[in-house]
Amino acid sequence: MDISSLDFNLLKALDALLTEGSVSGAAQRLGLSQPATSAALARLRRVLDDPLLVRRGNAMLRTVRADELRPCVSALVDEIGRVFMQSNLFDPATSTRHFRILANDYAALVVLTRLATELRRSAPGIVLEILPFDQRMEERFAAREADLAISDSYSLRGYRHSQILFSENYLSLVRADHPRLGMGEITLEAFLGEEHALVSNRGHVPGAVDTALAALGRSRRVVLTLPHFIAVPAVVARTDLVMTVPTCIAEGYAEYPRLRLFEPPVMVLPFDVIIAWPARSGADPAMQWMTQRLVDIANAVQQEHSVGSLS
Numbered sequence: 001m002d003i004s005s006l007d008f009n010l011l012k013a014l015d016a017l018l019t020e021g022s023v024s025g026a027a028q029r030l031g032l033s034q035p036a037t038s039a040a041l042a043r044l045r046r047v048l049d050d051p052l053l054v055r056r057g058n059a060m061l062r063t064v065r066a067d068e069l070r071p072c073v074s075a076l077v078d079e080i081g082r083v084f085m086q087s088n089l090f091d092p093a094t095s096t097r098h099f100r101i102l103a104n105d106y107a108a109l110v111v112l113t114r115l116a117t118e119l120r121r122s123a124p125g126i127v128l129e130i131l132p133f134d135q136r137m138e139e140r141f142a143a144r145e146a147d148l149a150i151s152d153s154y155s156l157r158g159y160r161h162s163q164i165l166f167s168e169n170y171l172s173l174v175r176a177d178h179p180r181l182g183m184g185e186i187t188l189e190a191f192l193g194e195e196h197a198l199v200s201n202r203g204h205v206p207g208a209v210d211t212a213l214a215a216l217g218r219s220r221r222v223v224l225t226l227p228h229f230i231a232v233p234a235v236v237a238r239t240d241l242v243m244t245v246p247t248c249i250a251e252g253y254a255e256y257p258r259l260r261l262f263e264p265p266v267m268v269l270p271f272d273v274i275i276a277w278p279a280r281s282g283a284d285p286a287m288q289w290m291t292q293r294l295v296d297i298a299n300a301v302q303q304e305h306s307v308g309s310l311s
Contacts, residue, residue, distance in 0.1 A: 010044065011080075013030060013032075013040035013041070013044065015073045015077045017052065018073060018074070019144055021060055050066070052065070052066045074144050075142075090286045093123060094125060095125055097127070098127040099126065099127070100148075101130055101148045101149065102134070102140065102148070103130055103132075103133055103149070104151045105229055106152070106229065106246055106248075107151060109248075110252075114297045114301070137159075141278035147277070148275060149277075150274070152274065153271055154271070161278065162276040163274065164273070165298035166273055166302045168247060168271055169268070170209070170246060170250075171244070171246075171250035171262065171264070172242055172244040172245075172261070173244075173261050174236060174243075174259070174262075175236055176259055179240065180193070181260070186262055187265055188266060191266070192220050195222075195241055195242070197222065197235055197236075197242070198222045198224070199228065199243070207244075208268050208269065209268055211269070212268045232249070232253065233253050233259060275294055
């Protein structure tokens with residue numbers, strides 16, 4: 001292979017083709033026409049002596065060599081960009097940068113809705129894409145399919161490039177006219193005497209309340225699991241089920257007159273909300289700006305929702 005045949009534009013084309021896995025996707029990423037991108041692919045195939053992308057039915061698949069090159073090329077393009085990057089080049093007011101953030105359901109509701117509001121006001125050209133969090137986060141960072149991730153401490157355990165945004169506690173809720181829990185103090189016996197619902201994207205697995213109860217040698221009966229918090233108010237308002245959810249989520253439901261919020265009668269350990277980023281983003285001023293915005297939003301969340309407050 002004659003490496004002198006690879007200029008930076010061709011290297012960027014290679015990165016886009018390997019990341020997107022298609023000529024059309026790479027063309028959109030590069031801002032080029034499909035014929036120009038196809039020409040770049042043909043040139044890369046000659047230089048690298050490998051087809052890189054092969055058609056299988058209606059899809060294009062990466063070759064083994066392409067999969068090997070993908071993380072290395074992505075890192076190289078990022079490093080070259082950092083060498084020439086100037087911190088004063090990023091202006092959020094005029095930027096059209098596209099940010100992709102992996103987030104669990106909690107982070108999307110509590111943190112990223114606030115971010116979206118702020119961006120529309122102070123950085124209207126920025127595009128925000130919120131994607132479901134998954135355990136392939138590091139792989140997606142390496143492939144430049146995501147810029148940041150926000151989730152709980154368990155999901156991000158062991159990942160080095162991260163920061164705690166804030167800690168979160170729990171509140172329980174029932175319908176306001178619940179026949180047994182609608183009024184007065186709610187004891188542990190009364191709490192456990194009811195059927196419960198659980199928000200879990202993994203189905204019927206032990207939650208934070210179950211862990212706390214297990215430490216006391218007790219358990220509850222969970223008869224319903226939901227994948228998202230958005231359905232919680234409707235379920236609680238229409239049944240006698242008890243639900244225990246993060247404080248910020250529960251206090252967001254306080255405007256529903258048909259719900260009663262209360263401290264769970266068992267000590268449920270709080271969890272940390274964490275932001276994570278790829279190692280390459282340390283010198284990227286746009287990423288630094290976005291990370292700071294999220295830290296500022298987290299501080300505002302803490303001020304608005306004191307842990308355990310029912311106000």
